[in-house]
Amino acid sequence: MNQLAYQQDAIDEKMGDVILIPFEETKGKSQKRLIRAILSNLKIGFIGFGGGSILIPVIEKEVVEEQGLISEEQLNKDIVVASITPGALPVEIASAVGRRVGGIKGMVLAAMAMALPGAFLMVMLLSVITASSDGILEQIQYIAMGINCFITFLLTEYVVGAIKVCKKEKRLEAGIIIMLLVVFATCGKEIYGLLGIERTPIFDVSTLSVLSVTFFVIFFTQGKREGHRVFIAGVISTLYLLCVGKAGIISGQAVKNTLVAVMVLLSIYGIVCSLREKKIEVNCPYSKMIKETISCIAVIFLCSLPAIVMVENIVMYIGKGLISTMLSFGGGDAYLTIAESMFVNDTMVSSEQFYSQLVPIANALPGSILCKMLSGIGYYIGYNQTGTRIGGYLVAICGFACSVMTSCGVFTFICHVYEFFEEISVLELLKKWIRIIISGLLVSIALSLILVNVRVSHAAGFHVTSVLVFSGIVYVVNWIAVKRGFKHHMVLVALSGISMLMFLNHL
Secondary structure (H helix, E strand, C coil), X not given: CCCCCEEEEEECCCCCCEEEEEHHHHHHHHHXXXXXXXXXXXXXXXXXXXXXXXXXXXXXXXXXXXXXXXXXXXXXXXXXXXHCCCCCHHHHHHHHHHHHHHHHHHHHHHHHHHHHHHHHHHHHHHHHCCCCHHHHHHHHHHHHHHHHHHHHHHHHHHHHHHHHHHHHCCCHHHHHHHHHHHHHHHCHHHHHHHHCCCCCCCCCCCHHHHHHHHHHHHHHHCCCCCHHHHHHHHHHHHHHHHHHCXXXXXXXXXXXXXXXXXXXXXXXXXXXXXXXXXXXXCCCCHHHHHHHHHHHHHHHHHHHHHHHHHCCCCHHHHHHHHHHHHCCCCCHHHHHHHHHHHHECCCCECHHHHHHHHHHHXXXXXXXXXXXXXXXXXXXXXXXXXXXXHHHHHHHHHHHHHHHHHHHHHHHHHHHHXXXXXXXXXXXXXXXXXXXXXXXXXXXXXXXXXXXXXXXXXXXXXXXXXXXXXXXHHHHHHHHHHHCCCCCHHHHXXXXXXXXXXXXXXX
């Protein structure tokens, strides 16, 4: 008799029989799930135009609904952790999916799969750009406009799904109010732009600011309708939003710092109160945390070694790449500011390379802005120093590894800390409301995608109304296709982009 290890997979409640499955078969299924996780994240990386929070609905559709790799509850927890962690949000969520499916190996491979398409296309375009680069960028922008229609459909579908969950759980009114408050705080620029209003909106705050206020309100009030706490949270939140809003109604760094300090202290107070309600047993998996951290460092070292050997003065670039990733709070646009301050100088990349090529290409391609920019900056540093594409490729690989693995390392560390305390009431509340908060952010993003199509159309001399009508047609076609069971999103993305490209080139 063959000596096989068996695993109890299920119990037939009626017969009481234990169904045993050979260990080799279970291992084979695990490997298949890992491969599916890698391919799913690679697919998302190819269709992930816009990056950041925009990809949350795409990720949920692929890894939860279609592939069943993780549960919706697990994804919501990963979104919470990624939202409070610096780095590339889609890459962090991808690493979480991979870690759940295939451990450390899955974490590394899934994260790289998510970031690879955008970074690869970024470097390839930079390596072939010539005097006709403006024409290439123009065609990419046209394709991106069509893909924006598909992404807008996914965003609205996610929002509708979140509203349905609130209705099912009998908290629809509160959910809609919260979502509208988030929209009001974040989409001023988009609404003013679409209406042609030449004025600075009152709020129009960043995603990071909205999440900061959200965490503060939930942590301090603990979800309780105590009058004094709700009043204090409301006043402080409003003052903070007026301070960080584009209009700058309340100015002064000292005021902002004071408000932030008060919010942090009151949040800590709320967390401490919540901790007292439950006895939390903390069993820190130090061994696992160390292994994951060492794995991330090892990948960065191995990917950077060829560049260190063949290109001079790369250690400084690696150090700045790591620091810039850890400072990357608030999404891709925030990273552009960090990257500019760190890498635009005489020894790294020129201002012309940064603004004329890196920024527009990164905005037109799928994937995380952080990963694309750090890879593209690496390519130019290597190319500028060696005069060869090979030198550019080597440093680009180094930058790619720094952006992905630093995001993974910081995320997994924060994830372990979060898991210590996830049973306390404030974090339960955060998981409960995160979908509706993200929905409010996604409404603003959908409006920004429409505004992008309007501005590109106007700059190219097209009739804006015609472009908007065609965009609506592409949106409706995608809606009909998905509602009728068409699940090949890559095909829909390609058709959306190609149809818009053909339409604009024949106007």
